[in-house]
Amino acid sequence: MRPPNADRRTVLWVLGVMALLVTLTAIFAPATSDDDKAPTTYNSGAAGWKGAYLLLQRLGYNVSRSETPASMLDRTDAVHTTYVLASPNTPAEDTQKRDYEALERFLQRGGRVIATGSSGALFLPGGRAGRPTQFVGDLCNAMPEGNGELAQAGSFSLYDAAPWNALEPLARVDARCGADAVLVHRDYPHGGAMIYLASSEPFSNRGLKQDQSLHLLLLAIGPSSGESRRTVIFDEFYRGEQASPSDYLRGLPLRSLIMQALLVLLLLMFTYTRRSGPIREPVVVPRTSPLEFVESMGALYERAGVSKPATDGARRRLLGFLISVCGLPAEMAESSQRTADFIAQRFGISQESLATLLERLQAARYETLRPRDALALVRETDAEIERLQVMMKSSQSQPLVQEMK
Template structure:
């Protein structure tokens, strides 16, 4: 009995050819696609059982009675329900989205506890100051305890650091170091708590059972009772949301077909629908039209936050120069304190305006009117500082002249 003998021979042959091609493509894709669950994949995901995966740590916490789950949805949803009983693990995260940074700050500000690892993990956490180490060591380093807290008493810890921490904030306590560079840092932020590792080596499958690496993980997470633990997977790949259910190969094929159809329509009608004579050269735009076009370009690009950032940077450099301080990256609170020490009679709204400007320069969706208002505030404060500086110089000159007159000739 032939396969589907009821079909026409030509249809049956077409069906067999289609099935053969589909099976061949599936086998080819299976051989060509790389195996993500091997020792070459450096991602510490809880789904991977390779050397650098974190599946062993996740399952150990589950068996240890920890109320833990994977988080694959946008971080904004987690930040909306976070509280003092929330603990989030960010193992080697990677993101450049402003919403993710704000969500992590909101989690910590509400009393949550965050463990972040790696270079990008140091940028993700609030008040993070991670940097590249001076010397890269590709071998495991036995960390040296530095602090006096419980975290520094975890025991012998091994790590392959890929980042370091810029020391300078007294509230940020170094618990472990490698070759004199910070490797484990702990500090409080508002109502929450933050722990940073220089890399995720201690929680990886290949290093979890070495020495006291697992004890370091447990001490970094804090007490188990009454807390809900989340292991973030949203910053390891695609963020899961409601739109993921309508995406997939079907949507990709649909878009590809629409693009190909548009190209066919273009090539079919463009030659016959083109102009029969040369178009006259366009008139040269006036300066006003050029400015309007340039303004429309900046408006479509959403460059309002860029304008605020430029104004903030100019004001920061000018204020630090007036205060006699070196040019360094300081926050709005630190800059306001320095200006207040140098000019005690500065405007009372200085601190609030600088804080508003610092927040606005990170807001990519700020309205142009709001950005213009903030830039005008910075300009007003700069004029006031310039006038105060001139008055201070004049008073100093008068004092020096009087002292010269009162000196007796020798």
């Protein structure tokens, strides 16, 4: 039997380790609250830019944060540097001219500057943002414009908060929300460029989940290797962000951690005398059925109200059938009316129901349907495919009267 002193020492060691773990967790664990809307590289919430900062590091970019004003850009290798201003605060009046001129010199020497928000537009030469014509509270699906490099990223989502409104003849619009210019660029000598976004949403942790936003980020930053590789500097000086250990405590459930530690302490006090008792055989947990996993995932999707994957899948399935089986040209698939006219003319069937169904599936991509409505739309799509299969077998294919344009 072990002596009492040995038991006490063991309990003290366990308590010491527990106290150390609780302290380290409280200090170094990241904040779990998502109420911070600041687009900084320290913010891991939905609106933060920490994801972009870490992602670029993994992709091989030399990434750093700047806690100094823009005048430090005079000491950088501008041709190989990209400077990012995420909705910065306006500089003090006595330093505005100095900072703005330093940024313009940086652009003239071949640097790239990415600025977001109305205050970010003021940092750009001749920049100014106006009032949006869209409703600010809703996400806007920005449509690409022109043949520029940034327009190749395609359509992306953002808040139309501060569209470009400067009379700058050399600036080129790459995307619009309605009539508002939400993505603008201007080229400078030696590969320099200024890039303006109406809001910080596309490059936020939430926005980068969209493939087009990620593509836009990489195009805006520049290459990560070769002779033109870019070093990325994220500004934190004009955001006023000063990271400290107390910042990481925000959002931590400290009261819950303390209660759990006290509970574990009580359990140790009541049970440490039985550590040398008999050991029971562990209970064998049966293997979970794969069907249970499927049902659990289905319940999660149902509780979350996720309908877009189902309707998108039904739309792709219908278009795939029309292209591969019915001979629909792929370039016609984007137009519901042209698709329905082609099928009706080719097989001599009514096109009204098919056109209506395609328009509803297209509209469902930008709406949040109730699960019941999404299920009905998916079933209607499957029924339409079966109807087309039956009518194809019973009707003879007719030649095209004219080429669909």
